[in-house]
Every structure is written in C-alpha cells, then in structure tokens.
Amino acid sequence: MIGLENASVTFGSRTIFRNISFRVPKGRSMAILGPNGRGKTTLLRALLGFQSLASGRRFAPKVAGYVPQHGASQAKLTGLDIVVMGRAVQLGLFGQPTAKDREAAEGALVQVGACHLADMRYDRMSGGQRQMVLIARALATGSPALVFDEPTSALDLGNQSRTLQLLDSLRLRREFAIIFTTHDPNHALAAADDVLLMMPDGGEVSGPVHEMIEPGKLSTLYGVPMRWVDVQGPVGEIRRAILPAFAGIEAA
Amino acid sequence: MSNVAAAPAVRRIPGLKIGIFGAMIIALIASMLLAISAGRFSVSVPRILEIIMNWVASPSVAPAEMDERIVLLVRLPRVLLAALAGAGLAVGGAALQGVFRNPLVSPQVLGISQGAAFGGALSLLVGFHGYVLLGLSFSFGLLALVLVGALARINGRTEILTVILSGTVIGALFGAFVSIVQFVADPNTSLPAIVFWLMGSFSTATWARLWLAVPGITVGLLIVFALRYRLNLLALEDSEARSLGVNPDKERWYVFIAISLMTGTSVAVAGIIGWIGLVVPHAARILVGEDHRALIPASALLGAAYLTFVDTLARTLTSAEIPLGVLTAIIGAPVFGVLLRRYFKEANRA
Incomplete structure (x- = not known):
C-alpha cells in the first residue's frame, strides 16, 4: 500500500497542497491529473519520501519502484547494468551484485518484454527503450509499490501505446499498488482503477476512474471544454475517448 | 506485449577486460623496473631482481655494494611511494568524478x-x-x-x-x-x-x-x-x-x-602533484568503460604506473631534478586536451 494522510507541503510561505489524503492498496492503480505547476511532481516526491511533509504522514514501503521521467541519462552502462541497480537495497553499502541479482534483473526485463535491451548501452537507447529499462528496474526492486512520473509524456504514439499496455498488464496482475501522473485523461481510462484530480483552486477530488474522467470535472480541471468522442478500435469495437473541444481545429 | 519466454543469452565472458587488466599490471611492473634501473648510476634488470631476491631472503643483512644501496635504500622506497601516491590520486579522482557526475x-x-x-x-x-x-x-x-x-x-x-x-x-x-x-x-x-x-x-x-x-x-x-x-x-x-x-x-x-x-x-x-586524478581516470574510462567496478582498479594500476614513470622522467631527463608537479602538468595538460576531444567525439557519435 502507498498513500498520504492529511499531508501538506509548503515551500516557505507558499502552500503546494494541504491535507491531501489517499491510499492506493495493493492490486489497484491510480492516475494523478492536474494542470502544470499544480504540484504533481511535488506530490510524488512527498509520496516517495524525497520531500518532507509540513504535516501529515505517508505510507510507503521502504523502497518503492520509481520510474523517473529522465533517468541515468549519462550512464555508459548496459541496459542490464541499469536494471541490476534496482537490487541496490538488497546489496547494501559494500555489496556487489551477484548472479542472483542479474537473474532477477533479467527476469524483470522479460516481464516488460525488453530482453533485447540487456546488452545495449543505455546512453544509446531511444526514449522508449530507456522507459522500458527503467520500468524493469522498478520491478527489479521487488517493491509492491510502483510510482511513475509522467510515463507517457516524452514518448511518441507507438511508445505511448506500448507503455500504456504494460501499465495495464501490471495493473491486471493485482500484485502492485500503482501510481502514475499523466496529462492525458485517456491514459487514465486505459490504465487506472482510480483517479486523483488536483484541481486548479487548490482542492483535490478522487474516486473511481469513471466518476472522475468526465467532461464536467475535466473542464474545470484544465479550463477548456471537454467532449466525449467515439473511437473505433483496431477490431471495429466502438470506445469513448475524451478530448478537449479544440481537438480537430484546422488552421487552414 | 510480446513476452519472450527465454532469458537473454549468457553475458559475454569478459575476456577482453582480463586482457586489458593483464596489460596494465605488466605496464606497472615494467614502469617500476625501469624506474629502479634508470638514473645516473644505472642498474640492469637481472641485477635488480637479484638484489631484491637476496634482500627478501635475508632482510637483516645491511646492503654493502654500491648498487645494492642505490636499489634498496634510494630507488625502491621512492618507486613504491610514487606508485602508492599515483594509485591514491588516480582513484581519488575517479571516485570524485563519479560522485559529482562530472569528468572534470x-x-x-x-x-x-x-x-x-x-x-x-x-x-x-x-x-x-x-x-x-x-x-x-x-x-x-x-x-x-x-x-x-x-x-x-x-x-x-x-x-x-x-x-x-x-x-x-x-x-x-x-x-x-x-x-x-x-x-x-x-x-x-x-x-x-x-x-x-x-x-x-x-x-x-x-x-x-x-x-x-x-x-x-x-x-x-x-x-x-x-x-x-x-x-x-x-x-x-x-x-x-x-x-x-x-x-x-x-x-x-x-x-x-x-x-x-x-x-x-x-x-x-x-x-x-596535480593532473593525475584527471588524466588517469580518463584513460582508464576509455580502456575499461564507466562501470566503477572496473574503473577503480584500472585507475589504481594506471595511476601507479603513470606516476612512477613520470617520476623517473623527472629525475633522469636533466642533470638537475625537474619538480614533479611541473612535469605532471606539462605532460598532463596536452594529454588531457587530446583525451577530452576524443571523449566528446565519442559522445557525439553515440
């Protein structure tokens, strides 16, 4: 389980958020949405224990599987070397990774379907490949909690689709408490059970995904009108997507 | 998501790395022997080994011959000190560059x-x-x-x-x-x-x-x-x-x-003695990569070999001894410049 209870974070006299409470139990996935600068990243930092709370408490395992937006970008190490780093907490200060740690790391790469990246140098990978390696590293920690900082924001559509499928398959295993932030409400529809909306006025609302992802709440959240749109899936099924009213405007 | 059932292939055996480390150890030994041998009074390598063997066999016997005295009382402590300091300075630089995420x-x-x-x-x-x-x-x-x-x-x-x-x-x-x-x-x-x-x-x-x-x-x-x-x-x-x-x-x-x-x-x-902690870790990085498990021992070996060699130059190049710090800077700065260019060319190609 991972979550906050009555948590507040302040920078000097500025309050980033006040009295936030939510809990993500094992087996559920929660998306966090909010406008730029509202404090999503600070919320994740507080959740992971990098940011001290002005009040309240946090619930989290000793190490959470954290997938940063940009990780280890300078490292001239192989994909497997990066994933093995997920075992750091088991190794301790003077420990060296053993064959067992490499096996765990290879297992994590298998789970994300990225075995082919094991021997590739991390600094030569594309953004999508790095994302898969970082997700494998989060799994290699063995933590029951996974935290993703905007896992789709820097990716092209193909990699977004792969990442969302992976997020959803991790959700459906029901072994993890998953939290991710996103700017696209459709990504919450695709991979979350619950949603926390960080409203622009400073309040937060949370609930099951189908109560939160609806035009009324999202219009308030982003300050633009939102609409449901029918989308035909790959095998002809009709699904509903939610888009801003400006979608489809043609400049010419 | 297509999960590949088999685990990835066994990691390639690091034979190349073993070769590189072997070469570094040989370079260190060669550099130390050269340092003990060279000077105004030169001593041949077989004679050095003989003197050291005799001394190891009976350390209590005071060295009597001129070449024994030079090897055991003057050059051996100097060479060991230079090698130790070189290893320390190079490893210090390598560790510091890792912690600061900055090779400079x-x-x-x-x-x-x-x-x-x-x-x-x-x-x-x-x-x-x-x-x-x-x-x-x-x-x-x-x-x-x-x-x-x-x-x-x-x-x-x-x-x-x-x-x-x-x-x-x-x-x-x-x-x-x-x-x-x-x-x-x-x-x-x-x-x-x-x-x-x-x-x-x-x-x-x-x-x-x-x-x-x-x-x-x-x-x-x-x-x-x-x-x-x-x-x-x-x-x-x-x-x-x-x-x-x-x-x-x-x-x-x-x-x-x-x-x-x-x-x-x-x-x-x-x-x-400047520059050792900059030049040596760079050379080590080019040879064995950025993984500190290889970089730290490689920096120690190279640093020891390098400082021993430079110290030998300092006392043999001219009749008066050149200050070591001056020499490491004169050699270090251009070498560092070349390494730096190669490093960034490599980074751009990546």
Missing part, C-alpha cells in the same frame, strides 16, 4: 589539496617534518572538506552544485593562507623548503617516509574499492539514487573522507 572535477575542486598544502606549509614554517607534517596536512585537508560540507548544507540537504561552489571558496581561502605562510616564512630557510615541497617531488623518499604514507593511502584505497559498486549508484541523480534505497547525502561523505585521506597523505609526503 579533481581533489582540488573540494579544496582538499589547498587545505592539505596549508597544513604542510604551516608545519614547514615552524620547522617540523614527518608525522607533524602528515598530521597537519591530513587535518587541514579534512578541515577544508568539513568546512565545504558545512557551507554546502542548506536546509538539511547537500546539493552537488553548492558543494562545488563551496569547494571553490574554501580552496581559494586556503590558497590565500598558503601565501600568507610563504610571506612570513624565513627567505633563507623555511621559504625554499615550502616552495620546493609545494612543487611536488619524491626526491626525499625514504623507507620511513613510505611507511608514513602507507596507512592513509591504503585505507583510502580500500574504502573506495569496497564502495566500487555503490559509486555506480551515487553517480545517478540524487532523487533517483534515493528511490533505489541509497542515501546519497550521507554516503558521498564516505567517499570524500577516503579521498581526503589519500590526498592529504600524498600532499604530505610529496607536495602537490
């Missing part, structure tokens, strides 16, 4: 060298050598580090940028203190001693001085070697390292203390 930092950046230089200069000013010099060098090196830490710690957190800036400030401060010591020093006695010591040299190496240097540098090397995998994690962004269960704020200081032990000790016994 060196112990000078943290003000350790300047602090140690002030301690040593102070000791020479009042006419002390040996343990007093070592103690003051190490103490002021560590003091510089503690001051940097105190200055850089803001709101309970130590960010990397504030450490670098604080290191510059403290280094400049101790640099000024060294100038004050030189200003008040007696121009006939203590001033030349301080100036020549600061330029760096192993010319005064003796067995006593070697044993003075062994504890500090060895302990520092062992600490960094034990932390060699942890250095890979400390080279990550702080928040990323924290998320993996590492405490970078605290663990960085283990590395810093080890570095100040090695730097303080080598400054005490041989003055300021």
